[in-house]
Amino acid sequence: MFVKHTEKLPRAFYQRNTLQVARDLLGTYLVRRLPSGEILRGRIVETEAYAGIYDPASHTYRDRRTERNEIWYGEGGFAYVYQIYGLYFCLGLITEPPSVPGAVLIRAVELLSGRQALSTNGESAPEAMALSGVQRGDGPSKLCLAMQIDRRCNGLDLCGDELFLEVGDTPCQFADVVFTPRINIDYAGAGALSYWRYYLRGSPAVSKKTYEPLRA
DNA sequence: AAAATGATCAAG
DNA sequence: TTGATCATTTTA
Numbered sequence: 001m002f003v004k005h006t007e008k009l010p011r012a013f014y015q016r017n018t019l020q021v022a023r024d025l026l027g028t029y030l031v032r033r034l035p036s037g038e039i040l041r042g043r044i045v046e047t048e049a050y051a052g053i054y055d056p057a058s059h060t061y062r063d064r065r066t067e068r069n070e071i072w073y074g075e076g077g078f079a080y081v082y083q084i085y086g087l088y089f090c091l092g093l094i095t096e097p098p099s100v101p102g103a104v105l106i107r108a109v110e111l112l113s114g115r116q117a118l119s120t121n122g123e124s125a126p127e128a129m130a131l132s133g134v135q136r137g138d139g140p141s142k143l144c145l146a147m148q149i150d151r152r153c154n155g156l157d158l159c160g161d162e163l164f165l166e167v168g169d170t171p172c173q174f175a176d177v178v179f180t181p182r183i184n185i186d187y188a189g190a191g192a193l194s195y196w197r198y199y200l201r202g203s204p205a206v207s208k209k210t211y212e213p214l215r216a
Numbered sequence: 217a218a219a220a221t222g223a224t225c226a227a228g
Numbered sequence: 229t230t231g232a233t234c235a236t237t238t239t240a
Contacts, residue, residue: 048235050235057235058235059235064225066224066225067224068223068224068225082223082224082235083221083222083223083224084223084234084235084236085220085221085222085233085234085236085237086220086221086222086223086234087220087221087222087236087237088236088237090235090236092235105235107235139236139237140235140236141235141236141237142236142237151223182235183235183236184234184235184236185235187233187234188235
């Protein structure tokens with residue numbers, strides 16, 4: 001099925017089951033418009049679902065409602081950016097209808113940018129990227145660094161123009177999605193056993209390729 | 217293996 | 229008010 005590359009994902013996309021959204025995000029393009037007007041793009045290749053009040057790894061586990069996670073209780077389609085270890089930021093996308101908390105952590109993107117696309121002189125996109133010294137997107141905080149996503153992006157409407165998603169130009173084949181347990185959530189006990197991490201098989205940008213046994 | 221580093225949250 | 233805890237990354 002042909003889909004126009006530049007089509008922006010609508011709010012209805014996010015207002016669905018969190019696990020479904022996490023899978024469907026693979027292959028889509030994360031787009032960041034900087035204050036300067038420059039456009040950065042990254043193809044999402046790895047996500048994790050955080051499924052709300054019954055998920056021990058979720059910031060809304062047991063329905064604990066705080067100032068930080070308040071946005072989880074609103075409608076899907078907004079950015080949730082939080083600081084981790086005092087040093088880094090992570091990007092979550094709020095899912096589900098209003099009053100149903102849920103979010104998807106973006107763990108890795110294959111990085112592109114408008115500037116690189118314009119300035120490529122015969123090199124492949126990855127070569128151009130290396131030459132320009134742009135960072136990699138193979139980790140939840142590394143992609144935030146590369147795409148200049150920080151606390152100021154918290155709460156942004158993904159249906160706006162500063163941070164949004166575009167449908168991918170390659171349909172994501174179900175058989176090409178790997179399912180694994182989520183990363184670094186040992187504190188979640190049994191919740192750490194759920195296979196709620198998804199990534200595109202074979203992508204060079206996946207953060208940890210330790211585990212590829214399952215095929216859907 | 218462990219440091220870097222600060223917001224957040226629950227306990228006291 | 230305080231102290232433990234991180235959905236990480238880098239360096240050794």
